[in-house]
Amino acid sequence: MQLTRRNILTTVGLGIAAYPAAALAKPTKMLTPEEISAIETAFGKKGRSVENEALYTIPLPRNDLKITIQGEPIPIPFGFGGWVSFKRTRDGKQLMVMSDTVLLQHEVAGVMDGAIANGLEIAAVHNHFFYEEPRVFYMHLHGMGTDAGELARRYLAAIQPSPLHPANQPKPNPGATPPIPAFDIPALDALVGYKATPNGATIKYTVGRADLTIMDMNVEMTAAIGLNSWASFAGTMEKAHIAGDIAMLEREVNLVIPILRKAGLEVVALHHHMLFESPKMIFLHYFGTGPALQLAEGFKAALSTLGKKPGRQPMRHR
Incomplete structure (x- = not known):
C-alpha cells in the first residue's frame, strides 16, 4: 500500500487503520550519528537521543520572556519551553520533524508564513494558559523529508522571524547558580506513581500512552514527540502552581473533565495537536494553584481514567 496524503485522509476519515500490520510490526530505526550531527550543526546546539523511542529532540525554551500568571513571576520551564523532535518513518524512507513552538501573539503570523514558505504544515495554534502576561500561544508544526540536515534547516528558516530561533535566544550565564525546586520530590513521586524531572525551580511529570499505538504519516507517535500527559509544578509544597496536558481519546474527554474540575483544576484549552494521526487524539490543558500534594x-x-471505557455511550446527533 503506497502511503499518500490522500489515502491517509480517506482511511482515517472512515475510522480504518491506514497502515498495514507488517509496517506496524517493524521497529523504527534510530537516527544515525551522521544525521544527528547534521541536526546539531544546523541548530548550533545539542539535544538528546531518546533511544527507546528512536528519536532525537531539542528543547526550545523562551528564555527571552518574563512571564507572570495573575501577577506572580513564573519560571520559563513551568510551561513556556517548546521543543522540536526528529523521527524516522516505520519504513525508513523518510524523517518527520514535529514541534511545539512558544510564540507571542504578534509572532504567530510570521512563523506561520515561514512554515508555509518552507514546506511545513501548521497542525494547531492555541493557548495553554489563562491569566499569563504577556499572552502566549503555541503553534504545532509538522514536516517530512529525506535529509536530516535539510529538514532541520527548513524548520529553522520557518521559525527565523521569532526570538524562538536558537540564534536569537539569550546565552546562559555560566557563572549563575541554577535554582533548585522547593518540593518534596519523593513524596510527590510516591503519590503520582512516576518520577519527576527537575528543571530549574520546577519539576515535571511526563507520562506516555503505552496502552495505544498512534500512527501519523507512518511515524509512531510516542511521548518525546508529543504524545504524552504531563504535569509541571512551580512554587512550594504549601503553595504550588500546576499546569499540564492530558492526552486523550475522544471517548475519554468527558470522563477527564469532571475529575479535573472536582480537584479544583481549571480546564484552559481543549484541542488537537496533530492532523493525520490514527486514532484521533485530543489534548486538554489545565491549571491550578494550591498545596502540591492536593x-x-x-x-x-x-x-x-485514561484507558477506561465510558459508562454510557456518547450522545450522537440525529
Missing part, C-alpha cells in the same frame, strides 16, 4: 492528586486521578 494538585498532584488531581493529576493522578485524571491519569487513572
Whole structure:
C-alpha cells in the first residue's frame, strides 16, 4: 500500500487503520550519528537521543520572556519551553520533524508564513494558559523529508522571524547558580506513581500512552514527540502552581473533565495537536494553584481514567 496524503485522509476519515500490520510490526530505526550531527550543526546546539523511542529532540525554551500568571513571576520551564523532535518513518524512507513552538501573539503570523514558505504544515495554534502576561500561544508544526540536515534547516528558516530561533535566544550565564525546586520530590513521586524531572525551580511529570499505538504519516507517535500527559509544578509544597496536558481519546474527554474540575483544576484549552494521526487524539490543558500534594492528586486521578471505557455511550446527533 503506497502511503499518500490522500489515502491517509480517506482511511482515517472512515475510522480504518491506514497502515498495514507488517509496517506496524517493524521497529523504527534510530537516527544515525551522521544525521544527528547534521541536526546539531544546523541548530548550533545539542539535544538528546531518546533511544527507546528512536528519536532525537531539542528543547526550545523562551528564555527571552518574563512571564507572570495573575501577577506572580513564573519560571520559563513551568510551561513556556517548546521543543522540536526528529523521527524516522516505520519504513525508513523518510524523517518527520514535529514541534511545539512558544510564540507571542504578534509572532504567530510570521512563523506561520515561514512554515508555509518552507514546506511545513501548521497542525494547531492555541493557548495553554489563562491569566499569563504577556499572552502566549503555541503553534504545532509538522514536516517530512529525506535529509536530516535539510529538514532541520527548513524548520529553522520557518521559525527565523521569532526570538524562538536558537540564534536569537539569550546565552546562559555560566557563572549563575541554577535554582533548585522547593518540593518534596519523593513524596510527590510516591503519590503520582512516576518520577519527576527537575528543571530549574520546577519539576515535571511526563507520562506516555503505552496502552495505544498512534500512527501519523507512518511515524509512531510516542511521548518525546508529543504524545504524552504531563504535569509541571512551580512554587512550594504549601503553595504550588500546576499546569499540564492530558492526552486523550475522544471517548475519554468527558470522563477527564469532571475529575479535573472536582480537584479544583481549571480546564484552559481543549484541542488537537496533530492532523493525520490514527486514532484521533485530543489534548486538554489545565491549571491550578494550591498545596502540591492536593494538585498532584488531581493529576493522578485524571491519569487513572485514561484507558477506561465510558459508562454510557456518547450522545450522537440525529
